[in-house]
Amino acid sequence: MSFIYSNLSCIGYVLIKKIKIINANAISSPLTYGFPAITGFTGAVHALSRKVSQIDGLDDVRLDGVLIACHECQVQTYRESSYKDFTFIQTRNPLKKDGKTASIIEEGRCHLTVSLVIGIYADDYLEDEQVELLNNKVKDLIQQQRIAGGSVMGLDKFEPVSFLEQEDISKFVPKLLPAFVLTDAHDSLQAITQQLQAKNPNATALDALLETATLHHVPNDEHGSSWSVESVKKGRGWLVPIPVGYQGISPKFDAGQMQNARNSEYPSQYVEAIYSLGKWVFPYSIEKLATALWYQRYDETQDLYLVSHKSD
Amino acid sequence: MAKNDLKTASVLAFERVLDISDAFFWQKDSQDKESKTSIVTVQEKSVRGTISNRLKNAIANNLVKLDPETQKANLQKVDASSLDESNDTLVAKFTCKVLPFTGKPNVCNDQDYQQALMAVVQDYQQNQGVGELAKRYATNIVNARWLWRNRVGAETITVMVSFNDDALMFNAKDFALNTFNHDDKDLAQLAKWIESGLTGEKFVILSVVAYAKIGYGQEVYPSQELILDTGNKKSKVLYRVGDVSKNHAGMHSQKVSNAIRTIDDWYPDAKFPIAVEPYGAVTTLGVAFRQPKQKQDFYSLFDNWVLKGEVPDINQQHYVMGVLIRGGVFGESGKE
Numbered sequence: 001m002s003f004i005y006s007n008l009s010c011i012g013y014v015l016i017k018k019i020k021i022i023n024a025n026a027i028s029s030p031l032t033y034g035f036p037a038i039t040g041f042t043g044a045v046h047a048l049s050r051k052v053s054q055i056d057g058l059d060d061v062r063l064d065g066v067l068i069a070c071h072e073c074q075v076q077t078y079r080e081s082s083y084k085d086f087t088f089i090q091t092r093n094p095l096k097k098d099g100k101t102a103s104i105i106e107e108g109r110c111h112l113t114v115s116l117v118i119g120i121y122a123d124d125y126l127e128d129e130q131v132e133l134l135n136n137k138v139k140d141l142i143q144q145q146r147i148a149g150g151s152v153m154g155l156d157k158f159e160p161v162s163f164l165e166q167e168d169i170s171k172f173v174p175k176l177l178p179a180f181v182l183t184d185a186h187d188s189l190q191a192i193t194q195q196l197q198a199k200n201p202n203a204t205a206l207d208a209l210l211e212t213a214t215l216h217h218v219p220n221d222e223h224g225s226s227w228s229v230e231s232v233k234k235g236r237g238w239l240v241p242i243p244v245g246y247q248g249i250s251p252k253f254d255a256g257q258m259q260n261a262r263n264s265e266y267p268s269q270y271v272e273a274i275y276s277l278g279k280w281v282f283p284y285s286i287e288k289l290a291t292a293l294w295y296q297r298y299d300e301t302q303d304l305y306l307v308s309h310k311s312d
Numbered sequence: 313m314a315k316n317d318l319k320t321a322s323v324l325a326f327e328r329v330l331d332i333s334d335a336f337f338w339q340k341d342s343q344d345k346e347s348k349t350s351i352v353t354v355q356e357k358s359v360r361g362t363i364s365n366r367l368k369n370a371i372a373n374n375l376v377k378l379d380p381e382t383q384k385a386n387l388q389k390v391d392a393s394s395l396d397e398s399n400d401t402l403v404a405k406f407t408c409k410v411l412p413f414t415g416k417p418n419v420c421n422d423q424d425y426q427q428a429l430m431a432v433v434q435d436y437q438q439n440q441g442v443g444e445l446a447k448r449y450a451t452n453i454v455n456a457r458w459l460w461r462n463r464v465g466a467e468t469i470t471v472m473v474s475f476n477d478d479a480l481m482f483n484a485k486d487f488a489l490n491t492f493n494h495d496d497k498d499l500a501q502l503a504k505w506i507e508s509g510l511t512g513e514k515f516v517i518l519s520v521v522a523y524a525k526i527g528y529g530q531e532v533y534p535s536q537e538l539i540l541d542t543g544n545k546k547s548k549v550l551y552r553v554g555d556v557s558k559n560h561a562g563m564h565s566q567k568v569s570n571a572i573r574t575i576d577d578w579y580p581d582a583k584f585p586i587a588v589e590p591y592g593a594v595t596t597l598g599v600a601f602r603q604p605k606q607k608q609d610f611y612s613l614f615d616n617w618v619l620k621g622e623v624p625d626i627n628q629q630h631y632v633m634g635v636l637i638r639g640g641v642f643g644e645s646g647k648e
């Protein structure tokens with residue numbers, strides 16, 4: 001169940017189909033780029049939840065947990081030719097007050113189309129009118145907010161938002177096609193770490209993570225007349241390094257204490273990103289769709305802010 | 313807290329209220345009713361240019377040196393985009409989302425300041441309303457200013473704006489670019505839609521299509537990409553929207569929205585409308601029309617209004633609100 005709303009029970013799921021997002025942030029952490037960070041989506045769901053809970057008739061409804069199915073993601077990059085590095089395409093800023101060109105603040109952007117399955121939490125089952133109200137409000141509200149820094153430019157034409165009760169979640173699978181779902185691949189990371197430790201006992205998870213980004217060119221015989229390419233990723237599916245949350249690196253400051261914090265209403269803390277492995281999976285390959293939802297979790301004793309799948 | 317103790321928040325940012333999509337370029341034939349719309353593509357060209365830049369005096373005055381200099385091949389690789397020879401009409405589409413304008417900042421780390429700010433915006437909404445701004449945004453949609461260079465030389469331009477099940481048709485050339493005094497029933501209707509979106513009465517997303525008749529095979533002008541460190545392979549890269557392998561030509565959302573918010577003719581000695589920018593900067597002219605020393609720039613007007621309660625005249629109020637609708641980061645770090 002949800003970590004935030006542990007006192008409420010999950011009564012169903014809402015699918016928001018084919019959300020077109022433009023100019024979303026494509027830099028997911030200091031080390032990874034290409035697809036927005038998962039926290040960009042869990043944050044958007046939390047914002048949506050806050051707005052939904054203010055609607056008459058939906059006061060006790062909360063949203064948490066999000067499955068991210070990506071139909072299309074175009075990173076705004078340029079590559080002079082194959083074998084060259086990719087560079088992000090930048091935007092020109094308005095002139096400064098003296099009419100001179102403003103400096104370019106480098107950023108990475110992407111246009112993407114995603115479907116999201118979001119968990120609905122309430123004390124009680126929803127009436128039919130409530131479900132309809134929820135669908136309509138979610139449809140409008142999601143278009144009025146940002147997701148991962150990008151603007152929402154539209155939803156699926158025919159059935160943008162649909163609701164299913166908790167046990168029927170697998171009926172969403174055909175609606176998610178064609179897309180890939182981002183899931184967590186801790187198991188693969190552990191397996192790779194163990195594989196590396198068999199050769200080198202000092203190997204850590206970080207080595208495993210680096211290993212997934214490495215291609216080994218190995219000669220097939222001692223003369224080196226033919227070579228083959230090996231990677232630990234082989235046979236494990238579509239693995240990608242992803243940030244999965246933040247580790248606090250300073251004491252937590254009370255609200256309003258930290259200088260130039262973005263918000264003075266809440267406590268703040270300096271953090272840095274934590275990495276793990278993720279895996280893109282075709283929806284039909286996921287045994288239980290409910291296990292592919294990402295939840296926000298806060299571990300106070302270790303200062304960890306994590307996104308993870310549900311453990312049960 | 314007394315009003316005089318208010319300070320601009322060090323972290324203060326507004327989200328854009330008019331959320332505009334990329335414009336997609338399509339094409340069709342105006343002479344053939346049956347003609348299907350197809351995409352406009354971006355193609356790479358390799359051209360042999362001429363030497364046409366100004367030469368150093370020493371070379372220009374010396375015939376012996378000048379001849380070999382001008383005979384050098386100036387080889388270039390550029391992107392270009394044009395209609396097919398069987399099509400004469402550029403069809404450009406984008407959508408414009410109008411979000412509620414409440415004056416609430418996206419982030420603000422000073423609650424007292426935020427309250428003062430929101431009071432100012434609410435006061436504006438009650439006394440002036442957003443009708444004037446809505447009308448100006450509407451005008452810029454229907455006069456097809458957002459086609460930029462594609463507008464120049466077009467024989468006719470029809471703009472169609474649809475919202476839910478309603479649609480309005482405009483002849484873009486009926487609406488002059490330098491005035492906002494047009495009296496038109498449909499324009500007023502469009503302005504109403506935008507106004508109802510700004511006040512949060514309805515959720516408004518407008519879909520805009522322009523049909524510009526510019527001639528068979530004529531060149532069109534998508535946005536140019538800003539690429540750092542390209543080496544010197546290609547000197548101009550145009551914007552490809554969507555699937556890169558299709559080379560579908562398009563215009564950046566930033567460029568379209570700059571045209572839509574070209575409503576500011578309230579700057580000192582105004583001759584033509586410019587885009588709403590904190591310093592009235594116009595990139596193509598390399599000029600900032602609202603210099604801080606004239607105290608007519610956004611920050612001077614805004615700070616005086618929120619912090620000192622000095623209400624600017626009505627036109628400057630529209631301008632300040634226009635900047636907030638545009639969005640941006642306006643915090644004061646204390647180092648200025």
